Amino acid sequence: MEKQYDPSIVEDRWYAHWMERNYFRADENSSKQKYSIVIPPPNVTGVLHMGHALNNTLQDILIRHKRMKGFEVMWMPGTDHAGIATQNVVERRLAKENKNRHSLGRETFLKEVWKWKEEYHATITNQLKKLGSSCDWSRERFTMDEGLSLAVRKVFVQLYNEGLIYKGKYIINWCPRCQTALSDEEAEHKEIGSKLYHLRYPYADGSGYVVVATTRPETMLGDAAVAVNPADERYKALKQKKIRLPLANREIPFIEDNFVDREFGTGAVKVTPAHDPNDFGMGQRHNLEPIAVMDETAHMSGDIPEKYKGMDRFACRKALTEDLIALDLVEKIEEHTHSVGHCYRCHTVVEPYYSDQWFVRMKPLAEPALKAAVNDEVRFYPARWKKTYIDWMENIRDWCISRQIWWGHRIPVWYCGCGEIIVSEETPAACPKCLSSKLEQDNDVLDTWFSSWLWPFSTMGWPQENDFMKKFYPTDALATAPEILFFWVARMIMAGYHFTGKLPFTDVILHGTVRDKSGRKMSKSLGNSIDPLEIIPVYGADALRFSMFMITAQGADVFLGKDTFDIGRNFANKLWNASRFLISNIAEPISFDTLPPKERLKAEDSWILSKLQHAARAMDESISSFRFNEACHTIYDFAWREFCDWYLEAKKADFYQQDDLVRRNDALSLCGYALASILKLLHPIMPFITEEIWSHLRSKMSFENLLNSESIMLASYPEYDESLVNESIENKFDLLKNCITALRTIRAENNVPPDKTGTAVIIPADSESGQWLASQSAAISQFAKLSGITVDENARKPGFAGTAVVRGNQIFFSLEGLIDKNVEIERLTKEANRLKGLVESTKKRLESENFVSRAPADVIEKEREKYQGLLVNLEKTGKALSNLMNE
RNA sequence: GGGCGUUUAGCUCAGUUGGUAUAGAGCACCUGCCUUACAAGCAGGUGGUCGUAGGUUCGAAUCCUACAACGCCCACCA
Numbered sequence: 001m002e003k004q005y006d007p008s009i010v011e012d013r014w015y016a017h018w019m020e021r022n023y024f025r026a027d028e029n030s031s032k033q034k035y036s037i038v039i040p041p042p043n044v045t046g047v048l049h050m051g052h053a054l055n056n057t058l059q060d061i062l063i064r065h066k067r068m069k070g071f072e073v074m075w076m077p078g079t080d081h082a083g084i085a086t087q088n089v090v091e092r093r094l095a096k097e098n099k100n101r102h103s104l105g106r107e108t109f110l111k112e113v114w115k116w117k118e119e120y121h122a123t124i125t126n127q128l129k130k131l132g133s134s135c136d137w138s139r140e141r142f143t144m145d146e147g148l149s150l151a152v153r154k155v156f157v158q159l160y161n162e163g164l165i166y167k168g169k170y171i172i173n174w175c176p177r178c179q180t181a182l183s184d185e186e187a188e189h190k191e192i193g194s195k196l197y198h199l200r201y202p203y204a205d206g207s208g209y210v211v212v213a214t215t216r217p218e219t220m221l222g223d224a225a226v227a228v229n230p231a232d233e234r235y236k237a238l239k240q241k242k243i244r245l246p247l248a249n250r251e252i253p254f255i256e257d258n259f260v261d262r263e264f265g266t267g268a269v270k271v272t273p274a275h276d277p278n279d280f281g282m283g284q285r286h287n288l289e290p291i292a293v294m295d296e297t298a299h300m301s302g303d304i305p306e307k308y309k310g311m312d313r314f315a316c317r318k319a320l321t322e323d324l325i326a327l328d329l330v331e332k333i334e335e336h337t338h339s340v341g342h343c344y345r346c347h348t349v350v351e352p353y354y355s356d357q358w359f360v361r362m363k364p365l366a367e368p369a370l371k372a373a374v375n376d377e378v379r380f381y382p383a384r385w386k387k388t389y390i391d392w393m394e395n396i397r398d399w400c401i402s403r404q405i406w407w408g409h410r411i412p413v414w415y416c417g418c419g420e421i422i423v424s425e426e427t428p429a430a431c432p433k434c435l436s437s438k439l440e441q442d443n444d445v446l447d448t449w450f451s452s453w454l455w456p457f458s459t460m461g462w463p464q465e466n467d468f469m470k471k472f473y474p475t476d477a478l479a480t481a482p483e484i485l486f487f488w489v490a491r492m493i494m495a496g497y498h499f500t501g502k503l504p505f506t507d508v509i510l511h512g513t514v515r516d517k518s519g520r521k522m523s524k525s526l527g528n529s530i531d532p533l534e535i536i537p538v539y540g541a542d543a544l545r546f547s548m549f550m551i552t553a554q555g556a557d558v559f560l561g562k563d564t565f566d567i568g569r570n571f572a573n574k575l576w577n578a579s580r581f582l583i584s585n586i587a588e589p590i591s592f593d594t595l596p597p598k599e600r601l602k603a604e605d606s607w608i609l610s611k612l613q614h615a616a617r618a619m620d621e622s623i624s625s626f627r628f629n630e631a632c633h634t635i636y637d638f639a640w641r642e643f644c645d646w647y648l649e650a651k652k653a654d655f656y657q658q659d660d661l662v663r664r665n666d667a668l669s670l671c672g673y674a675l676a677s678i679l680k681l682l683h684p685i686m687p688f689i690t691e692e693i694w695s696h697l698r699s700k701m702s703f704e705n706l707l708n709s710e711s712i713m714l715a716s717y718p719e720y721d722e723s724l725v726n727e728s729i730e731n732k733f734d735l736l737k738n739c740i741t742a743l744r745t746i747r748a749e750n751n752v753p754p755d756k757t758g759t760a761v762i763i764p765a766d767s768e769s770g771q772w773l774a775s776q777s778a779a780i781s782q783f784a785k786l787s788g789i790t791v792d793e794n795a796r797k798p799g800f801a802g803t804a805v806v807r808g809n810q811i812f813f814s815l816e817g818l819i820d821k822n823v824e825i826e827r828l829t830k831e832a833n834r835l836k837g838l839v840e841s842t843k844k845r846l847e848s849e850n851f852v853s854r855a856p857a858d859v860i861e862k863e864r865e866k867y868q869g870l871l872v873n874l875e876k877t878g879k880a881l882s883n884l885m886n887e
Numbered sequence: 888g889g890g891c892g893u894u895u896a897g898c899u900c901a902g903u904u905g906g907u908a909u910a911g912a913g914c915a916c917c918u919g920c921c922u923u924a925c926a927a928g929c930a931g932g933u934g935g936u937c938g939u940a941g942g943u944u945c946g947a948a949u950c951c952u953a954c955a956a957c958g959c960c961c962a963c964c965a
Contacts, residue, residue, distance in 0.1 A: 003924085003925080004925090004927075005927090189960095189961080189962080196965085212965085213964095213965060214965060215965065216965085227965095259963085259964090260964085260965085261964045261965085263964085264964045264965065265964085265965065269964085269965050270965075271965095272965095276963080276965075277963055278963045278964085278965075279963095279965085280963095281963080338964090338965090339962080352963095382892095384891065384892075385891095387890080387891075388890080388891075388960070388961080391889095391890075391961075392961080395961090395962090482959090482960080483960095485960095486961095513959095517898090517899080519958085550912090550913080551899075551900070551901090551912095551913075552900090553900075553901065553902095555892095556892095556893090556900085557958095557959095559899065559900085561899085563914070564899095564913095564914095566913090566914085566927070567913060567914090569927065570927045570928090571927095572927090573925070573927050573928090574924095574925065574927080574928080576924090576925080577924045577925035577927095577928085578924065578925075579924085580924055580925080581924030581925075582924080584924075585924095621903095625903090627903085629900095629901070630901085630903085633901075633911095633912070636912090637912090644924090644925085645929090648924080652924095741930095741931090744930060744931065745930090745931060745932085747919095747930085747931080748918075748919065748930060748931035748932075749918090749931070749932080751918075751919065752919090753919075753920080754919080754920055754922055754929090754930080755920090755922075785922085807908095834909080835908090838908060838909085842908080845945080845946080848945065848946095849945090850944095850945045850946090851945040851946075852945080853945075854944085854945040854946090855906085855945045855946070856906090856945095859906060859945090859946085860945095862906085862907080863906090865908095866907090866908050867908090869908070870908060873908085
């Protein structure tokens with residue numbers, strides 16, 4: 001074994017080995033209880049980033065943990081075609097060659113996108129493997145593969161037949177750059193500093209004007225009315241008047257509508273039914289014809305003055321405002337911040353656009369999905385997301401699912417010249433009504449999420465009945481970022497209930513966003529992202545995985561810097577060296593069936609076995625409740641602070657016992673047992689190094705029921721064993737460690753060099769402590785580098801010595817000429833003051849009538865014991881201090 | 888406008904149901920060590936009135952109220 005652990009050699013080798021052995025393969029015929037997860041399919045738009053690393057590591061931890069716990073696990077991998085996003089990146093690539101999708105034509109363009117898909121799909125798959133993801137690659141799916149496309153068509157037809165899909169002309173969010181409709185969720189609202197224009201609209205009879213306020217003056221060309229609140233007295237007289245719309249030079253009426261807020265602006269609002277969702281509503285209530293004045297690229301068009309035709313909407317805003325100013329029709333322009341929708345893919349300002357689109361009626365689908373959350377059948381981690389989910393479900397609106405792009409599932413609707421509309425899973429040969437074969441399929445494709453929402457079951461072969469789905473559906477956990485709670489999670493739950501009658505998963509784990517050290521979201525455009533593939537060769541996937549979860553509390557954002565991964569790398573290296581040390585001490589391969597019998601266990605053995613039980617339980621609980629940072633801390637502390645710092649150090653002496661082979665083998669086997677347990681506990685988080693060490697350990701040691709698994713992946717996860725818990729030994733060890741630390745502190749504070757040994761005297765507080773510490777005098781000598789130690793209640797204090805009091809036990813360290821009296825006086829004074837403070841506060845509490853009469857008896861008892869102990873320590877420390885000063 | 892989250896050491900953050908003599912890590916910093924597992928390491932140390940103000944309680948970082956700062960989500964007042 002090398003002196004430094006090098007993950008780059010090890011990791012790829014083990015992944016290939018696991019693949020070769022088919023360890024990731026899920027067996028639908030297994031009799032074991034199943035545990036299944038479907039991957040949130042990464043978009044094929046590009047390479048994976050740290051957010052994916054976080055997301056997939058989380059799932060891998062769960063999968064590996066459950067696999068070791070004896071479940072038949074299935075982790076379904078796959079990718080998403082990501083309609084608009086992928087089409088955009090491919091169009092951008094084409095633009096560099098001065099081509100565009102229209103010049104290529106639909107078919108050729110789609111071929112280009114498929115090429116892109118293949119390329120990035122390969123990269124993504126490779127990245128997931130580098131991370132160690134133990135998904136069942138034999139099941140891999142893509143949202144546009146044949147089976148999933150079939151599921152999409154089936155769902156569309158079913159919903160249509162159920163009356164839950166309809167087509168209609170409405171105001172929708174339109175991205176003028178992508179030139180497609182968007183759903184409400186795809187329009188991201190951002191606060192924007194803007195202007196509020198107060199425009200004068202003259203009455204048709206020339207008797208004056210009314211002032212209306214708008215943030216988008218260019219839409220005035222499409223105005224169909226001016227509306228006021230019916231209760232607004234100010235405008236009562238204007239009811240009969242008409243407005244002469246400036247520039248457009250049309251007459252428009254006054255209308256009254258309760259929607260209008262009397263308090264805002266002037267209380268009069270221009271109504272543009274074709275370009276504003278509220279105005280559209282008013283238009284419908286008052287039979288106003290929507291007048292479209294923009295085309296699909298948000299350039300001015302339609303029946304408007306020549307001058308503005310073809311102008312970009314923002315250019316027009318400027319030009320038109322200037323013209324109105326020239327006509328003295330602008331009362332004032334105010335600064336105004338408001339929230340404006342942006343395309344979630346290209347960040348262009350969304351235009352409300354009047355057009356013919358397909359929608360899903362959501363209310364009926366939401367009912368069971370809402371109930372599931374209210375009843376806690378589906379659980380959210382952290383739990384606070386439940387409320388967010390419920391709010392959204394309660395206020396759900398219809399879902400616009402048609403997209404005017406080419407990359408995606410084509411809408412399975414055909415139109416016949418006779419007016420017939422055919423909605424069908426299969427391409428119809430002829431119109432059922434007029435028998436014409438001249439049918440035209442709807443040009444639009446479906447929203448990407450219309451395939452994603454079926455993911456948990458479409459990937460399993462639905463709608464075909466099959467054993468695989470029977471075994472693994474519904475799944476168990478779903479891990480994702482909160483950003484797509486509505487886009488995806490909520491809709492999957494709705495689809496799950498509607499099409500399979502089942503909740504598709506029970507635990508929804510919402511993890512945070514990956515950010516840089518200054519809190520900015522990591523993104524390609526900001527140039528602040530860290531590429532997992534650059535980290536892995538240097539630090540290792542294990543280090544990447546461990547570091548990320550070590551520093552991240554459940555649901556909290558992850559802040560990554562270039563030094564973040566040191567934690568995991570250092571930990572891996574520590575583990576490597578401890579293992580190397582142990583394994584190198586095994587000269588001849590040793591074999592044993594069980595742990596040494598109880599009577600052969602030494603104190604430190606019982607102690608580490610007891611501590612191991614706590615660690616095992618904590619790991620299990622932390623992972624099962626998705627608190628991965630806790631799991632990392634638990635294993636880090638156990639492996640490093642307890643196993644390496646104390647246990648292995650304590651066992652060293654026994655390793656060199658060439659003349660007592662029983663003792664030597666006990667020491668090696670117990671260390672091997674503890675190490676193997678650590679490896680198993682850690683494996684879900686750091687799969688590679690644990691497998692590597694596991695194989696080294698197995699080459700030197702065989703242990704029935706412990707190391708019998710060829711791969712650690714398939715070994716059983718350590719179980720909490722109460723019979724090995726030993727609180728009294730843990731207590732004694734705390735005392736021992738505190739005594740050793742006290743001696744070390746004296747040495748360090750007095751700058752005693754490590755190569756100078758000294759002698760110690762311990763005057764124990766009682767005979768029990770005395771016996772225990774005396775039995776550990778060899779260990780104390782070793783850890784504190786002593787040449788001699790006396791533990792005796794009747795021992796005499798050494799003349800001049802460094803002093804400490806631990807739980808009433810007086811500890812003296814003496815080394816001629818190396819203990820600095822002033823240092824010691826300072827230390828002891830500080831200690832005495834600290835104790836005085838504690839004695840005071842404890843005394844106060846115990847003298848308080850309220851405390852003594854109201855606190856539970858055990859708390860009072862504990863407080864009394866604490867007080868007695870403090871008094872003893874204070875007294876002895878004080879005495880040591882005065883002795884020192886008098887010497 | 889509604890809702891949620893965060894505020895703890897110089898920095899980044901843990902702290903599960905209120906109670907373990909001293910509120911924990913990592914990094915940074917200081918001191919001493921290349922002690923034959925590990926300098927990516929070892930031993931020791933400095934550093935915190937737990938955002939502010941009240942309240943509940945025998946007891947509050949933890950529960951309640953108000954306030955402040957920052958962040959996020961949702962929302963059809965142009």
